[in-house]
Amino acid sequence: MKHYFFIILTLLFSLFTEAQQTSFKFDFGSGKVEKGYTQVMPETKYTSQTGYGFDFDSKIKSVENDSSALKGDYITGKGPFYFSVKLPEGNYDVKVVLGDTKGTSATSVRAECRRLMLPQVTTKQGETVERTFTVHVRDSLIRDGKGNVIDKVHVKPREKNYLHWDNVLTLEFNDSLPKICAIEITPNKSAATIFLAGDSTVVDQPEDPYASWGQMFPAFLIPSKVAVANYAESGETLKAFENENRFEKIWSMAKPGDYLFIEFTHNDQKPGPNHLDAFTTFKETLKNWIAEARKRDMIPVLVTSTQRRNFDEQGHIVNTLLDYPEGMRQAAKEENVALIDLSAMSKTLYETLGKEQSVKAFVHYPANTYPNQTKTLEDNTHFNPYGAYELASCVVSSIREQKLPLAKYIRKNVKEYNPARPNPVATFYWPQSGFVSAVKPDGN
Structure with missing residues (x-):
């Protein structure tokens, strides 16, 4: 029945x-x-x-x-x-x-x-x-080439309140004096799509003060030529991403010439059923997904994961990601795919900011900064909008420096960026969203 x-x-x-x-x-x-x-x-x-x-x-x-x-x-x-x-x-x-x-x-x-x-x-x-x-725009259903629904993404309970798993485009108009006269919406079937697969450091975080580089990425790109499809989710691992049909959803939406960015580590390294070993199962799984992307004439790109804000006494970042960034570097070299070394760039960024100033890139806020926030927020993994924007700038700078084909999609007015010379936090502008929460995303 x-x-x-x-x-x-x-x-x-x-x-x-x-x-x-x-x-x-x-x-x-x-x-x-x-x-x-x-x-x-x-x-x-x-x-x-x-x-x-x-x-x-x-x-x-x-x-x-x-x-x-x-x-x-x-x-x-x-x-x-x-x-x-x-x-x-x-x-x-x-x-x-x-x-x-x-x-x-x-x-x-x-x-x-x-x-x-x-x-x-x-x-x-x-x-x-x-x-x-x-x-x-997407929903959680998986369709075959004829448009028939054959499966669905196993979204988590909290994702059901997100604004990106439905057939509804929601636009937020914000700032000191927003004035909107008209909107035109037209399908674009020719734009290249950049699919993002990752965890809480990549996902479109739904509420301030949390943010990730993936949700800042579209602002750097030329409209009509390319679209960013952020399928990352907090707490994800490579295995969980597969088991929840998230890769299957991407395959069902992708077309030849599209890109697949893969960034995992924070949760893969933890003990449990989704654990992968850096130099064996982690690399093997990455290679499997590289092969799957290539079967569909997609262009895979590996992204080493962002470092956590963890300083030693000399002011250097402690590598809490263990061998996983190196495992991804090896996979990229062995499979001859592009690598964006966000692990190395984030280390440079945090060390340049220093132990004290780097908190301004993360979710560090005194109690009562936000509604219903009765306790101090001290999160050394997840970024605020400034930190997310700087990391997106790192990604864009790597695309440019390596002269990847994607470089042609970067807006001409985007300035050159060096994580050793980050943008001053005082110059960053982000009017607060109407969605605010002090609840920490999955993953650490």
Whole structure:
């Protein structure tokens, strides 16, 4: 009986996703509506029936400047606000029109679980601008080449509240003066996709003050040409990633020319059923997944794991990752695949910052810094947004220095970076998200 129910559910879902709209044009504000656009007003709330609208009790208002349709009015809010659209999984180009024909604006845009798409975009008095980014949308179902559901990812209970395992694109508009005039969403089937497989140091962390380099990565890349698909999850190991069908999900979404970044270690080294030995089973498993990626004409890239913040008396980082970074280096050399040595670069970064200043890259905060945070946060594994951004800068700098094919996808305005000369923490800007938690992610 359950078998037949699953078949019926699969057919219904396939029909539903095929019927789903994939392109949208939204005109924000209560004024005149541009031809061919759908009007979005402050009272337009997201429901699964309408398929679009403001989400998570966003506090917004409409401002009407003049009678022109697309740019004569806008939606704004005093805090971060959220807009969601129901979409089938895939890559999408999202064009936003930001600004104010009678004022100034400052808007940061993030997607899904706080994935950074547009750092602060400012407009001068009376100016509006268009900006585009490319975002990956997914659900937890695994489909064959004909679109039939054949399995699913075994998501953990806490993941069910994440914003990236559903057929809904959620955009966060944030900053000191966010003003959104319009949005256009268009499927992008030609962009190369960079799939990220990893643990809590890579995942799109869902809540401030936690962050990882994977969720900062998209902001460095040229839109329409490439999309970042972050499939990492806290507490994962190579074995668990396989057993939970996460690699199978990636295979079902990938196309020739896509990339697979693999970064594990923090949890693989721990005793237990998912433990792998650095120079034997860990290397062997890496090689298996390299072979699987190559079968699909994907381009594998190995990334050594970030070091923990653990200093000796001389101010040097203690290697708590044991032989695993070296095991990955050997696997990369033996299989002739690109290696991004984030382990070495993170060591340089932390030692440059020093024992005292390096806490500013990690989740170290006094009690009561965040809502319901009654105890001091002292996490030497997980980064705050500044630390995550610096590590993403390390990844990008390695791509450039090695002249990897991916280098062509890096934005031209991204400056050269050296972890021995990190960006000052005082210059980093990250307006706090509406999602905040003091609960530590899995893994350490």
